[in-house]
Amino acid sequence: MRVHDFVMPVGPQSPAIKEPILLKVCLEGEEVQKVRMVTGYTHRGIEYLLEGKNPDQALYVASRVCGICSITHERAYVRTVENILGYDAPERVKAIRTVLFELERMQSHLLWAGFMMHEIGLETLFNYFWREREKVLDCFEKITGGRVHHNINKIRTLRYDMEEEDPEFILQQVRSVARKTRDYYNDCMKEEVVVSRLKNVGTIPKSMALEWGLTGPIARASGVRIDTRKIDPYDWYSRIDFEMAAGKRGDALERLKVRLTEVMESARIVERVLSGLPDEKIPPHSLSRVEGEGHARVEAPRGELFYYLRFKNNRVERAKIRTPSFSYMKILEELLPGMVVGDVPVIVASLDPCFSCLERVLVEKNGRVEELREKEFRRKYSCPG
């Protein structure tokens, strides 16, 4: 056996990667030669589950695509349906949706920053970031009653309105989170351990980011100025002036910078929206009747989230969900070769993959599950490509 025939499995249940995915890493000494990704451990058949449900039922399934960005999936679903209906929500609904959306981004990035620190062995910072995240979850609990799944968006409206004392509480929490995040950000950039473990690790140059169609903080860290909130504004994003965080080098350290900057920027957006919150009644909820097809995109914490829905007889006939993680998972097979094996978990974590969002296609044959790459799938099932 030659040395580089040694294949080290990372996952599917591994301390290094929190979610179930299997990376078969071929090693030559310490150096990674080749990586093969095996998915399918979190496939649940969401698109199939959406089919046959009426528009109001399907909303709950859509929010269960991902527990980290539950609001984002609800919002994308609702935006798609409202696009089909040609409906424009009242200003107060839009404002509250914007607040929820930015709170979601804050908690997602803080969670990620915690994991990142955990991967490089800084357990204290992991705990600090997660302590801040709890404050954002308190805001969620105040508005929606839930910490992870909220189910607050409804077609045309919201399930609950904000209480009178809520904005003050949210402002207080969000300001405190932003202040602490700035402190941790400064600490991270000064800390030798963080910088040496993250600098020049998993670098994605701008050309590569464009070629792979990356979106979200990863693309912005590589210098691609793309943000769905800017190019296709919804809710209050066209009314509010906000900075797009941007990096240049495209390595893991830059991604940390971009994400922590976005946490602080999101806090500012929340402050601005709450200061101009319109005082009006939100419309009551009623069942919707939807026909036809439509699509929409929103800026999830990880990048662009795309929904396509087709309704027939007031039932979902076909749903297609393209999550941001989908565009950057295959890039791992190109990023990892040449790196040392100790950096594998760092690079995987630095991309902030969400495998629950990611997994869509699974083919079962003779009781055996097989996963197919896009090309094989097209050939086998003769899909036009």
Added chain:
Amino acid sequence: MTFKKSPWVFVFHGAGCNGCNLEVLAVATPRYDVERLGIVIKHSPRNADILVVEGMVNKKNADRIRTVYDQMASPKVVVAVGACAVSGGPFAESYNHAGPLDRIIPVDVYVPGCPPRPEAVIDGILKGVEVLERASKG
């Protein structure tokens, strides 16, 4: 032999939405801090006394759950966290659902919820400790 002060926990991530995953991990963070109860989240099933399973059982990870369960030393306790592990939850009608969990391995404690709060997860683990105590006394 007593487990009361030192149950070690292994968390199995099934095919979930990550929601329960986050709530289980949140119990180790400052606000809930389970280490005050002696509970430590371990990364190897061979060292663990309690197996926490969150997420749905699908056709691909059913074998993995069985393997992890077999790797644990007796006495051992299984805690099913979240609607997906308990019954399949919102994904029960999926073509890829191979559970619920108690069809794959014996389950001692059920923690329902979508997702359950961290307090509920801690309570579930502590109920698991009681089961362990009873099992070790025979």
